[in-house]
Amino acid sequence: MAGVWTIILQHSSHILGITLGTVFLWQLLLAGYNLFLHPLRKFPGPVLQRASPLVWAWQHASGHQAFRTQQHHDRYGPIVRIGPNHLTFTNANAWREIYGFQIGKELDDNELPKARLFSTTVEKLPRSIVNADREEHQRFRRALSHGFSDSSMRAQEVIIAKYIDKLILRLHEASDGKDAAALNMEAWYNWTTFDIAGDLIFGQSFNCLEHANYHPWIAFILRSIRINAFTTALKYIGLKPLLQRLYMLGGLAAMSRLRECIDEMMKARLSMANNRKDLFEGMLKKKEEWNLSFDTLSANGLILVLAGSETTATTLAGTTYLLASHPETMKKLNEEVRSAFTNSGEITINSVCKLPYMLAVLNEALRLYPPVTSGLIREVPEPGCHIASEHIPKGTLVEVQQWSVNHSPDNWTRPWEFRPERFLEDGEGEHNRLDALQPFSVGPRNCIGKNLAYAEMRLVLARIVYDFDMKLAEGNGPWIERQRVFGLWDRIPLMVNLKPVGLER
Numbered sequence: 145m146a147g148v149w150t151i152i153l154q155h156s157s158h159i160l161g162i163t164l165g166t167v168f169l170w171q172l173l174l175a176g177y178n179l180f181l182h183p184l185r186k187f188p189g190p191v192l193q194r195a196s197p198l199v200w201a202w203q204h205a206s207g208h209q210a211f212r213t214q215q216h217h218d219r220y221g222p223i224v225r226i227g228p229n230h231l232t233f234t235n236a237n238a239w240r241e242i243y244g245f246q247i248g249k250e251l252d253d254n255e256l257p258k259a260r261l262f263s264t265t266v267e268k269l270p271r272s273i274v275n276a277d278r279e280e281h282q283r284f285r286r287a288l289s290h291g292f293s294d295s296s297m298r299a300q301e302v303i304i305a306k307y308i309d310k311l312i313l314r315l316h317e318a319s320d321g322k323d324a325a326a327l328n329m330e331a332w333y334n335w336t337t338f339d340i341a342g343d344l345i346f347g348q349s350f351n352c353l354e355h356a357n358y359h360p361w362i363a364f365i366l367r368s369i370r371i372n373a374f375t376t377a378l379k380y381i382g383l384k385p386l387l388q389r390l391y392m393l394g395g396l397a398a399m400s401r402l403r404e405c406i407d408e409m410m411k412a413r414l415s416m417a418n419n420r421k422d423l424f425e426g427m428l429k430k431k432e433e434w435n436l437s438f439d440t441l442s443a444n445g446l447i448l449v450l451a452g453s454e455t456t457a458t459t460l461a462g463t464t465y466l467l468a469s470h471p472e473t474m475k476k477l478n479e480e481v482r483s484a485f486t487n488s489g490e491i492t493i494n495s496v497c498k499l500p501y502m503l504a505v506l507n508e509a510l511r512l513y514p515p516v517t518s519g520l521i522r523e524v525p526e527p528g529c530h531i532a533s534e535h536i537p538k539g540t541l542v543e544v545q546q547w548s549v550n551h552s553p554d555n556w557t558r559p560w561e562f563r564p565e566r567f568l569e570d571g572e573g574e575h576n577r578l579d580a581l582q583p584f585s586v587g588p589r590n591c592i593g594k595n596l597a598y599a600e601m602r603l604v605l606a607r608i609v610y611d612f613d614m615k616l617a618e619g620n621g622p623w624i625e626r627q628r629v630f631g632l633w634d635r636i637p638l639m640v641n642l643k644p645v646g647l648e649r
Contacts, residue, residue: 171196174196175195175196178194178195178196178228179191179194179195182194182228182229183537183540184225184228184229184231184537184540187223187224187225187231187534188220188221188223188224188225189216189220189224189225189226190216190226193216193225193226193227194225194227194228195228196228197227197228197230197380197381197382198381199227200226200227200230200380201377201378201380201381202377204373204376204377204380204518204630205373205374205376205377205630206628207370207373207628207629207630207634208628209518209629210517210518210545210547210548210629211547211629213226213232213518213545213547213548214545214547214548214551217232217234217548217552218553222234222235222532222552222554223235223532223534227380227541229539229540229541230521230540230541230542230543231531231536231540231541231542231543232519232542232543232544232545232548233531233532233542233543233544233549234544234548234549234552234554234555234580235531235532235554236549236555236577236579236580237532238531238532238544239544239549239579239580239582239585239586240586240587241529241530241531241532242256242522242531242542242543242544243255243256243520243522243544243585243586243587243589243590244586244587245587245588246529255278255587255588255589256522256523256524256525256529256542257278257522257523257525258520258521258522258523259521259522259523259541260523261379261380261384261521261523261541262376262379262380262521263275270437270439270440270442270443271440271443272284272440272443272444272446272447273285273288273444273447273448273592274447278588281588281589282588283430283434284427284444285588285592286426287426287427287429287430287434288423288424288426288427288444288448288592289426289592290425290426291422291423291424291425291426291427292423292592292593292595292596294595296421296423296425297493297595297596297599298493299421300344300421300422300423300596301492301493301599303340303343303344303422304340304344304599304600304603305492305603306343307336307339307340307343307349307353308336308603308604308607310336310339310353310354311332311335311336311353311604311607312488312607312608312611314332314353314356315327315332315608315611315612315642316611316644318642319612319642319643319644320644325641325642325643326617326639326640326641326642327639327640327642328637328638328639328640329460329461329464329638329639329640329642330457330461330635330636330637330638331358331637333456333457333460333461333464333604334352334358334362334453334454334457334461335352335353335356335357335358336352336353336457336604337452337453337454337456337457337460337600338350338352338358338359338362338449338453338457339351339352339353340452340453340600341448341449341452341453342409342449343422344422344423344424344452345413345422345423345424345445345448345449345452346409346410346412346413346424346445346449347412347413347416347420347422348409348412348413350362359405360405361402361405361406364401364402365402365450366454368402369630369631369632369634370630370634372630372631373630373631375387376631402446403442403446406442406445406446406449407438407442409445410438410441410442410445413428413445414428414441423448423452423593423596424441424444424445424448427441427444428441448593451591451593452593452596452597454515454632455515455516455597455632456515456597456600456601458513458515458632458633458635459506459509459510459513459515459583459597459601460601460604460605461635461638462509462512462513462624463505463506463509463513463601463605464608464614464638464640465513465616465620465623465624465638466508466509466512466513466562467505467614468614468615468616468640469562469616470562473505473562473563473564474614476501477501477502477505477609478609478613480499480501480502481499481502481606481609481610482609482610482645484498484499485606485610488607488610488611491603491606491607491610492603493599493602493603496599496602496603496606497602499602499606500568501564501568502602502605502606503567503598503602504564504565504566504567504568505564505605506598506601506602506605507564507567507581508562508563508564508566508567509562510581510583511550511556511581511583512550512551512560512562512624513624513633514546514547514550514583515583515632515633516546516583516631516632517545517546517547517629517631517633518543518545518546518547518629518631519543519544519545519546520543520585520589521541521542521543522541522542522543523539523540523541523542524536524537524538524539524540524542525538526538528540544582546582546583547629549580550580550581552580554577555576555577555580556576556577556580557574557575557576584597610645611644611645612642612643612644612645613642613643613645614640614641614642614643615640615641615643616639616640616641617639617640617641619639620638620639623636623638
């Protein structure tokens, strides 16, 4: 036996060389196939990305993928092949062709399915509205829909207002007696939205505003954004078995720690009355009928907390930066808000809906700084489909990336300019495809919390504008350009000088 190992060790360099040579030759042959024989060979894109998935994976893991893809669209046009089997689109109609209801299909096949490459990796995770199959997703959505209805939202207004009042109070405390105090508004918005989400879902706050700091669980979540991008990159290059092993070795323990806080909050919520008017009311009413496990309830609670807080805070931070960077736009919004109300008590869900310029400002911020920059990747089923007037073969990964579609000159006049007026009326020589902006996606899996998000953003922004003059503090630089994005933005502090507006207006 020792002799065998001796021979192997003596020839190890040759064995390694043969192995590496074989791998290199295989990759070379595969790249040649992808470039010259693949069914997607006619679609334009950068050569290296058409040849190998490694480039996209590296870009995604390093936080640059969305920006690179947008640059490729500028060069190659509205359809770009960014991976051997992967297409992105900037045509506005592609939103409904990829994510919308598929007309003429049976009920159980009415949408392009999620890409199996990403959706079937870690099978021990409990089902939630995010990773559920079609049937489960429809069940979860029906149960949750009541909590997101217009009537429920208005019943929840008192909860939302409580935390916005707390935000304004804390900001006044931080700026009291100071000349335009510089505060990190990126953090204050996040603390507010997480506190609101905690109460609307679990009946209790994370107390972020109270302590002016992140709850340890939330801090852990925000740190994990980069890890999620890395795992997505591993899936993309075919290393799902390795990811499964890593999950079993360490990821399962990390997930358990992550779930501890949510599980405790879920137990507390289950002890409350089922008729509490919050986002989770409908699902809890179906708990017995649908035999929903505690893990399923907890997993859905986790998803709702993240979806209901992080993206809203991102939009508020981006809106604040863009407004403070454009004084004339800020002046218009100040005039609209401050002329509409005589005191802050008049700022309600109903009243902020009567501020058209504010809505235009939020939509323009969602366009220039979308909370989710990349697309939700779908997989074309048998026998293929038509997207943007092109036949796309089965098995192709397809998506619309918000950063690309929102900055495409095919959809927007002067796409890099912050100009809310484009959502009110087109000026001379302008052409804006307003339907290209879909920050909450479309179709059967669009964001269920769209109306709540708009209401929350309008209320927070109206109260901030009513109470404070805002100006960017020194040192922010090009705030958006300094960030990277890993599915969600890896945001940096946004320092803003806040000066309380005099009570006498």
